[in-house]
Amino acid sequence: MNDMRLAERTVDTQGKPIKFSCRDVQVYYGDKHAIKDVNVDLEDKTVTAFIGPSGCGKSTFLRCLNRMNDTIDIARIEGKMILDGEDIYDRRVDPVQLRARVGMVFEKPNPFPKSIYDNVAYGPRIHGLSRNKAELDGIVEKALRGAALWNEVKDRLNETGTGLSGGQQQRLCIARAVATSPEVLLMDEPCSALDPIATSQVEELIDQLREEFSVVIVTHSMQQAARVSQKTAFFHLGNLVEYGTTDDIFTNPQDPRTESYISGKIG
Amino acid sequence: MTDAVSAGPRRVGAQGATRKSLLVADARTRRRNAAETRFKAYGIVAIAIAMLALVFLLFTIVRDGSGAFRQTFIDVPVTIDAAIVDPKGNRDQKDMAGVLTMSYGSMLEKSLETWVAQNNVQIEGLGKADYASFYSSQARATLRDMVLENPEIIGTTINVPALASSRVDGMFKGRVTAESAEIDARTSLAQFRLAEAMEEKGALTTRFNWDFVTQPDASDNRAEAAGLGVAIIGSAYMMLIVLVLALPIGVAASIYLEEFAPKNRLTDIIEVNISNLAAVPSIVFGILGLAAFINFMGLPRSAPIVGGLVLTLMTLPTIIISTRAALKAVPPSIRDAALGVGASKMQTVFHHVLPLAMPGVLTGTIIGLAQALGETAPLLLIGMVAFVTAYPSAPPEGLFEPASALPVQVYNWTQRADSAFFERASGAIIVLLAFLFAMNLVAIILRRRFERRW
Structure with a gap:
């Protein structure tokens, strides 16, 4: 499998601190070796895009970053994933605490069938982030503002979250993830179920979120990766083929596989 | 020459086959449509037969029983x-x-x-x-x-x-x-x-x-005085026991099996056996109840506590199966969402999954209860067929005192010679059906109330 790896990867940190440092990560689904020897350093306050053809393992890798793969019985993860100096797969780590620091937004908007307010307030409530109602109101408002949704929903916070449009629902899910003030925000194809207008709103939002969080986004759309990310990682058949600044990856790919994917020959 | 003549019409025919009028259905389409029409007719006939049977049943029961x-x-x-x-x-x-x-x-x-x-x-x-x-x-x-x-x-x-x-x-x-x-x-x-x-x-x-629904049973030569009071109280006590025991045990078992238990051979065996238990004849549960609760544990005969326990055992598989189906029907995206914001597994289940599964859980529970309410065979074996004219006292003591049950009372009355008892048995069936109807109504109302779209 080592021959599939690119020997030299230029990892330019651009002076930003490293948030997530992954070393020799292997993921198995039963007998299937889904992620092979992935080494990657994800920067703080940066949007990192994972691109690659379907089934290349980019979503699998993303779900490792907040241990969502723990819910799959047959998944097995090896290697080190270090968040701010602590290995998140250490036996002492409770995934519940981890997930409050590493939030996640899913492909399909999945608001709870509760009010908009309760959707956002759920995370802070279960983590005990507020002492009283006023504080919680403040957190909810900040999160909804952060997700660029406040102006649209401020008058109907008690209406059900599932009654919003698709794009609004996805921004609500982002607000819900932001409400626990995570350090890293994982997004698994957040725009694939949205129309172009909603997509551009979410992309704009992702750009704003970069100021506060480290954002990792999995996307099928290379244009989207080019638009929103500063760093891009290209996955192919479970290998991290190439990782670098988005400009480099798209204009000057080092690996022939990256080049053929970007030019539309594979994938 | 002859070739050309014979080829001519054939070609026309071939052309006709490729470009047929849409206004005329071809043989294949007609056959397909006929099959569909026939199938719909079978369905309508089946429903009509079912409805007729139901109407006939209700008509005869009301005719024979309204006198009571x-x-x-x-x-x-x-x-x-x-x-x-x-x-x-x-x-x-x-x-x-x-x-x-x-x-x-x-x-x-x-x-x-x-x-x-x-x-x-x-x-x-x-x-x-x-x-x-x-x-x-x-x-x-x-x-x-x-x-x-x-x-x-x-x-x-x-x-x-x-x-x-x-x-x-x-x-x-x-x-x-x-x-x-x-x-x-x-x-x-x-x-x-x-x-x-x-x-x-x-x-x-x-x-x-009113005495028919409030007074206790009467002896063979006093059909006019016989009432359902004790049977209704006995049935109510048993339903109380079934609800209090079967609902929490059933729901807890289903949540564990569906959300927490590892998927392995042991849980597979448990799953298959729960399904099998739902199909065990009720009289077998009666024998089990007789052996376990009366002979072994020494609980009193004819008491609602024993009937309630036996019916609980009978109802559990129904509740577990329907609760598991309801939990399965909750979209996994909701679980992901809750886990994604850092909810623990238990918080995910109790804050999000269970509330969404509630309509299904309640429907299953009430169907299970309705089944238990109408169950006769196991109660015969644990002595609830006795002639009881004294009201049991209020729970909890009353649960240990002899009582009758609605379906057993029906069975009992149909055994007696005086034709007035036949009328009363039919009347008791009307009361039983009214209770079942009320329970189903409650199920529908609860389902409506808890139903949420996502």
Whole structure:
């Protein structure tokens, strides 16, 4: 499998601190070796895009970053994933605490069938982030503002979250993830179920979120990766083929596989 | 030349085949459409048969059973003769209690005789025996209880509706006719004529009979007095036990199996066996209950506690299966969402998954309860078929006292000879169906209330 790896990867940190440092990560689904020897350093306050053809393992890798793969019985993860100096797969780590620091937004908007307010307030409530109602109101408002949704929903916070449009629902899910003030925000194809207008709103939002969080986004759309990310990682058949600044990856790919994917020959 | 001629029309035909008019259905389409029409017709016929069967069933039950809710009473003034009810004249409760119900019967007979004389009713062959058997033997006991409770009515003439015997009652429900009365040992043509005359003068009335749902069962020769009171209480107690035990155990088991348990051979075996248990004949649960709860644990026979435990065991698989189906139907994206914001597994289940599964859980529970309410066979084995005339006390003590159950009461009454009991059995079925209907209504309302879209 080592021959599939690119020997030299230029990892330019651009002076930003490293948030997530992954070393020799292997993921198995039963007998299937889904992620092979992935080494990657994800920067703080940066949007990192994972691109690659379907089934290349980019979503699998993303779900490792907040241990969502723990819910799959047959998944097995090896290697080190270090968040701010602590290995998140250490036996002492409770995934519940981890997930409050590493939030996640899913492909399909999945608001709870509760009010908009309760959707956002759920995370802070279960983590005990507020002492009283006023504080919680403040957190909810900040999160909804952060997700660029406040102006649209401020008058109907008690209406059900599932009654919003698709794009609004996805921004609500982002607000819900932001409400626990995570350090890293994982997004698994957040725009694939949205129309172009909603997509551009979410992309704009992702750009704003970069100021506060480290954002990792999995996307099928290379244009989207080019638009929103500063760093891009290209996955192919479970290998991290190439990782670098988005400009480099798209204009000057080092690996022939990256080049053929970007030019539309594979994938 | 011949080739060309023969080729010509063939080509035209071939062209026609490729470009057919849309206005004319071809043979294949017609066959397909006919098959579809036939299938729809089969469906409609099947539904019609089912509906007819249901209508027929309800019609016969209502026809046979509605009589049980009406009862004939004799409105004739009765003089409470002090010489009979208080022979010592001291109004002492103990002495008065020594007077048997038989003596009260003679007062009732006398009042009827007086009425006949006063109204100048002439009936051929009307004898003492006809007066005596005109009243239900329950009527004497009721009168005696009344006198013992209010001794001040002694010596006065009171106007209390007295229960007529089941034969007299039957005359007004079509069960007893002049022809059948003539050959019946327990009534006579003279009695029939007397009843007619009394009804004409308003001394016999048939009215709604609350006693049917409030009074306990009565013995074989007092069909007119038999009621469902104890059976309803017994059934209610058992439903209470089933609800309190089966709902939490069933839901907890399903949540564990569906959300927490590892998927391995052991859980597979458990799953298969739960499904199998749902198909075990109920009488087997009765034998189990007899062996485990009565013989081994020494719980009392005929008690709602034992019936409730047996029915709990029977209901558990139903609740578990439907709860698991409801949990499975909750979209996984909701679990992801909750886990994604850092909820623990248990928070995910109790804050999000279970509330969304609630309509299914409640429907399953109420269907299970309804099934348990109508279950007869296991109750026969644990002695709930006994003749119980005393109300059990309030729970929790009452759960250990003998009681009957609605379906068992139906079974019991259909065994008895007097055709009045057949009417009462049908009436009991109406009550049972009313309870089942009410439970299903509750299920529908709860489902509507908890239903959420996502």
